[in-house]
Amino acid sequence: MAMYNGIRPIKKLGQNFLVCEHIAELESDFSKDKKVIEIGPGMGMLTEKLCKKANSVLAVEYDKRLYELLIEKLNYKNLKLINDNFFRLNKSAFLGYNMLIANIPYNLSSKTIGWIIEMRLDAILCMQKELVEHMLANVSTNKYSKLSVISKLMLNVGYIEKVPAECFYPKPNVDSVIVYIKPKEIHIEKNIMHVISCIMEHKKKTLRNAIIDSSKNLGIDKKSAMAIAEQLDDKSTRVFDIAPNELLNISKKISTALEKLHK
Numbered sequence: 001m002a003m004y005n006g007i008r009p010i011k012k013l014g015q016n017f018l019v020c021e022h023i024a025e026l027e028s029d030f031s032k033d034k035k036v037i038e039i040g041p042g043m044g045m046l047t048e049k050l051c052k053k054a055n056s057v058l059a060v061e062y063d064k065r066l067y068e069l070l071i072e073k074l075n076y077k078n079l080k081l082i083n084d085n086f087f088r089l090n091k092s093a094f095l096g097y098n099m100l101i102a103n104i105p106y107n108l109s110s111k112t113i114g115w116i117i118e119m120r121l122d123a124i125l126c127m128q129k130e131l132v133e134h135m136l137a138n139v140s141t142n143k144y145s146k147l148s149v150i151s152k153l154m155l156n157v158g159y160i161e162k163v164p165a166e167c168f169y170p171k172p173n174v175d176s177v178i179v180y181i182k183p184k185e186i187h188i189e190k191n192i193m194h195v196i197s198c199i200m201e202h203k204k205k206t207l208r209n210a211i212i213d214s215s216k217n218l219g220i221d222k223k224s225a226m227a228i229a230e231q232l233d234d235k236s237t238r239v240f241d242i243a244p245n246e247l248l249n250i251s252k253k254i255s256t257a258l259e260k261l262h263k
Helices: 021-031 045-053 064-073 106-119 129-136 146-154 190-200 207-213 222-230 244-262
Strands: 035-039 056-061 079-083 099-103 122-128 155-163 176-183
Touching: 021 045, 021 099, 021 122, 021 155, 021 176, 035 045, 045 056, 045 099, 056 064, 064 079, 099 106, 106 122, 106 129, 106 146, 106 155, 106 176, 122 129, 129 146, 129 155, 129 176, 146 155, 146 190, 146 244, 190 207, 190 244, 207 222, 222 244
Parallel strands: 035 056, 035 099, 056 079, 099 122
Antiparallel strands: 122 176, 155 176
């Protein structure tokens, strides 16, 4: 792979450097008067614009080569650069910051969404177009998935702009999309999230069959799973056709039934 500004992108790190000024300008406009976090600043095109508009910027870069490049290139008093794995940092590192703005490597998208939900931070993210389509997908559509359910239950997601693949180097195989993400004031317990996840793995089956096929992952035998399924009003409905809030209520009932079995 060819070098860009003297740096050869590392494929396994999902490195695609932003090369489009317009996109960096658009994303940075949301940083005015904010204390901003950036994951993977790369060559620093977005970082520099954030420093000019935000109150303060915390940029976390895993790649030591890029970190050293940024230290030399960016001389802003409101910038703090860290060379580390973003997801291994102690939560205390992010105290006082109120927005995440980043062009996310595709292999970190799901982790980043989980982090946003956990930290309850607003975010402007540039992510793979197909992943965003899953986040925004409605019930009974082809792209309706576990990610759709979690996103609709826990996040407000707003579509901002499509980003052509040509805006990155090396050019990825797919286009991206910028979205505004705002966590909702809702808490869903891990055991209930696990039930939702299990059921959505079998989204094209009826709810009854999805529960039975998920018996092992739910920690019960098929007979017990069948008994739980038979108690549900929507047992004959395809999971694919069950709306997120409905699925949440069903998962709560299943979780309660599981607790009784495990006592």
